[in-house]
Amino acid sequence: MRAAILAAEHLDLLIQALRDSGYLVIGPVRDELAIVYDEIRSVRDLSQGWLDEQEKGHYRLLPSGDGRYFGHTVAANAWKKFLNPPKRLLWRARQHNGQLQFMPQSEDAPQLAFLGVRSCELHAIEIQDAVFVHDQHRDEVYSQRRQSLFTVAVNCTRAAATCFCASMNTGPEVTLPSDLVLTEVLDDASHYFLVDGGSERGRNILATLPLRAATSKQQALAKKGIESARQQMQTGPRFFDSAGIKELLYRNLESPAWDEVADRCLSCANCTLACPTCFCSAVEDTTDLTGEHAERWQQWDSCFNGEFSYIHGGSVRQTTRSRYRQWMTHKLASWIDQFGHSGCVGCGRCISWCPVGIDITEQLQAIQQADKP
Amino acid sequence: MKTVAQFVSEHSLFKGMKPDQVDFIASCGQLRRFAEGDYLTRENDPADFFYLLLEGHAVIETHQHNQPPVPLLSLTDNDIIGWSWLIPPYRYQFDARALSRLRTVRLDGRCIRAKCDTDPALGFELLKRLAAVLVQRIHGARFQLLDVYSADPAPLCRPGESLR
Amino acid sequence: MNTPRLFTVTDRRDEITATVTLELQPLDDQPLPVARPGQFNMLYSFGAGEVPISLSGSINASDSVRSADRYTHTLRAVGKTTEALARLQVGDQLGVRGPFGRGWPMDQLAGKKVVVIAGGLGLAPLKPLLEALLADITHYGHVQLFYGGKRPEELLYPESLIHWSEKIEVQLSVDQAGPDWRGHVGVITQLLASAEMDPDNTLAVICGPEIMMRFTIQALQKQGLPDTALYLSMERNMHCAVGHCGHCQWGPHFICKDGPVFCYADIAPWFFQREL
Incomplete structure (x- = not known):
């Protein structure tokens, strides 16, 4: 047509x-x-x-x-x-006289x-x-x-x-x-x-x-x-060549640019919530006061949260530096290895909604600058 | 029947060393056998010798009052026992005990020390080789000190619920 | 994320400190998906939560083959959920999701010399592998087990260790021991350094605390084993086990669906990276 x-x-x-x-x-x-x-x-x-x-x-x-x-x-x-x-309910469970029962939550x-x-x-x-x-x-x-x-x-x-x-x-x-x-x-x-x-x-x-x-x-x-x-x-300041970003970030996991951004980042998770592609979630298991009913809820989570990477003995990503690095490196680099394409679509939400004005395109340029021999 | 020089040249500590250096070191050594339970070194004894372990099991250990000895490190073929001969006051710091019948080359540290003082090339070569053993021992001691296995959860078990 | 399937505890065995092995059977009559050595299940204890736990081998050392209608898990009580799971008794009910993940490369082990290296509770995920190797030892050829722990009484599966040592070379190493201990005192890397290996024809499978695996890889590299011959099981936070929740990401890898078992050659660029 x-x-x-x-x-x-x-x-x-x-x-x-x-x-x-x-x-x-x-x-x-x-x-x-x-x-x-x-x-x-x-x-x-x-x-x-x-x-x-x-x-x-x-x-x-x-x-x-x-x-x-x-x-x-x-x-x-x-x-x-x-x-x-x-936030969504995944399933409910009931335990009565030692008998456990799971009730999946379905939706139309x-x-x-x-x-x-x-x-x-x-x-x-x-x-x-x-x-x-x-x-x-x-x-x-x-x-x-x-x-x-x-x-x-x-x-x-x-x-x-x-x-x-x-x-x-x-x-x-x-x-x-x-x-x-x-x-x-x-x-x-x-x-x-x-x-x-x-x-x-x-x-x-x-x-x-x-x-x-x-x-x-x-x-x-x-x-x-x-x-x-x-x-x-x-013609704007956020125009850049996105070819080779994966290699750039992979070889700059220890760039001083991460330290600089970590000084400003509040680890507030706004960027991950505003981002249209961030998909991480957490589950929470709850019980009621009778102890007979339990529920599992799933809700959005963020790699900026301290407990996100918790394993026995403590979180793997203790510092804001490592969390920001995880977010940006995942978004722009490892996403390509995982799914065959970048995880960033250039919508700019993470820039607008960052309370301290961190700009992913500026950070990229900072890493590019520091990468130059 | 192998000569002391053959045993020395085949031991991992001296493998690849120049034949004249091996011959000299072998001239300071003699084959010694130990029965199970025999002590090769005793804490605070003069450290005149060290041992190339050829075959058998031994243990470095220490002791506390009225307590059974505490094993610190197991040693076997191709290991060496003793470096107190190299460093003043030339006294052993730990006991070394045979856990089985042992075959060793006992090297006279006094003899080697004297030679190394006049032959820095041999001295440096020997020190490099001993340093490699020492580094391995320190690495192992640090690893033991880390206590990595204490209360480790089964791999993949994620006990983080107290946070969630 | 699927709803857990209802299981019951059919057997239970206290292992070392705070550690139990549970044998689990579904309460419905549906067939049980085959769990390959190195895979894991998500175990849910009512009201306490859910944790990923590797499949371990048969609960009795004398069982030569795992029962096809049961799952066996060894776990240590170190948090709220694992404590609740460790308290389960025979007849108690729980939820199970799985099995998930990529296990040990059983196909590639055939015809090779296999060096199995375990540290602490890392023996548990390797137990089904050892049982598979031992059940078909002519197919796999030469098998060595190096197992490191804190103290002799903290070594897992002592009966199995005795049983295995009749068929394969078993070398045990502990950090500390009393005077009666006849095994090795020291570190596992020392045993590996002095072990005779055939680097061109050997595959190594490794499971233990990450720091122990780092040292072990270095020791095996010194032995001349190529990175492609080293396999290890990784661990990270995990909620969904199906690649959706994002928690277990480790560089470009999802531990839950790309692992937990990885070939070292595939993860070498990330393995020594901190706070990844």
Whole structure:
């Protein structure tokens, strides 16, 4: 199917079509002072007319002054919480008169539609798929949610200062499969979306919408928007050549750059929670006061937590230096050995949400500098 | 029947050493046998000799009042016993006892000391070889001191629940 | 993460200090997955938690073959969960997930001389390997066991050690001993340094405290064994055992699914790295 045009005033029809198909639609909404991904019931819930200003340890919302729905970049939180819930009950157990019984916790996976997934975020979801779906063992909760997931991707036409997908080769243009792909264009008075159907079910949804064929000018304008986002990144300070990072980090496990960053890092775990690919979790076994009922809960964990690496006698990673090194080296280097691709998609969340403004791209450059003979 | 020089040249301490050096060292030595329970060295005795262990088992040990001896290190073929002959006041620091019938070459430390004083090349060669043995013994002693096996959990068992 | 499967304790044996061996059988009638030597299970004690414990061999020294319908685990009470597991009695119930991980390279041991090196409780994960080797000794040829511990009474499986020493060379080393001890006093590396080895035709399997494994690898390298001939079992924090929770990451490796047994050649760049 050729690219089509959906008028901006018809965006709600897309949302309703998804809802009518049984999807719980999630998209960018304004929650107080940030844009977050949350449930969308109609187009009015979207964070229309707001821009994000992101920098090291800095996030502000500003009115965009125009009517764009997706003029902002990635939301504060990643989509991962909808596919891999931050806290979930795995099973319950009961022991009575010496008889033990396990009761698995099953769920009817919600049928989710993500509206406004950016290219870097599609990559992030694919990266988590590699961990939870395609590896030796499957995570059933994630897999079921993932299987029914409908994605409406949006091409970025603007980059935040923290964005560096152009360096990680994960954007700004959507290249991974998505049920639908939108590019928002605001050209003088005309406001519309260039729409592509990437799957059968995507095209089925499109068939219910009032579309018209895109002119070559409209397609060119959409392309231009994406190119301007790419330009913003390529001329910004966070543009770098990501080739050879694995080797760079592997040979610099003792770089003085780790000491410098460890002096600033609070080991607060914000970066791992904000990161769309960080997947670590912990389990907690609990009992009630009667001592007859027990539960196992799984919740997100972070390699910055002291007990994360605990073995008999103490934690293996005692220092912040070793924890930051673990996080960054895993993200950018050992992930490649583990799963065949980097664990970083360049979304910049770890930069914005670090309370002391640690910037992974700066750290990389610091290691590169120290690496030079 | 092997000569003392053959035994010396085949012992790991002297393997690869120049024949004239081996011959000299052998000239300071004689074959000695020990029965089980015999002492090769006694603490505080003059340390005139050291031993190349050719065959058998021996133990370095010490003692406390009215207590059975405490074994410190087991030694067997190709080990050496004694280096107090090299360092003043030339007295043994520990007991060395045969745990089985032993065949040894007993080397006269006084003889070798005197020769080394006038032949620094031999002295340095010998010291390098003894130092390697000493380093191995120190490494072992430190390893023992680490007490790595005390209360180690079964590998893979992760008893970290008190933290979770 | 799967729900544990319900098991019961069918036999129990007190070993050395605070250490027990439990024999476990499922309470359903489903077949038991085959556990290969070197693999591990996650054992759950009601209300106390779950820990990874290696499979160990048969509970009785005289059993030549492990029963196919039981799992056997040796564990030491060192924390809340292991203490609860160590208190389990015959007939008590518990949860089991597994078996997980890559075990010892049994296929590659065939036709080779095998040097088994254990330290402390590290003998437990090597016991099923030794039993497999001894059950088919002509297939494996020459087997040596070097086992180091703190004191003679802290050596695991004394009956098995006697039993094995009738068939293979067994050398025991302790850090400290009384005057009655006839074995070696010193360190295991000393025994390895003086052992006769055929470096071109030998595989070494190693399990013990990490520091002991570091020294052991150096001693074996001095003997001329190539890194490709050294296998060892690693340990890190573990929650899920299936590569999802991230805790057991060690450089590019997940101990739970890529290990716990690794060929040293594959992990050499990481083995001496601190706080990894």
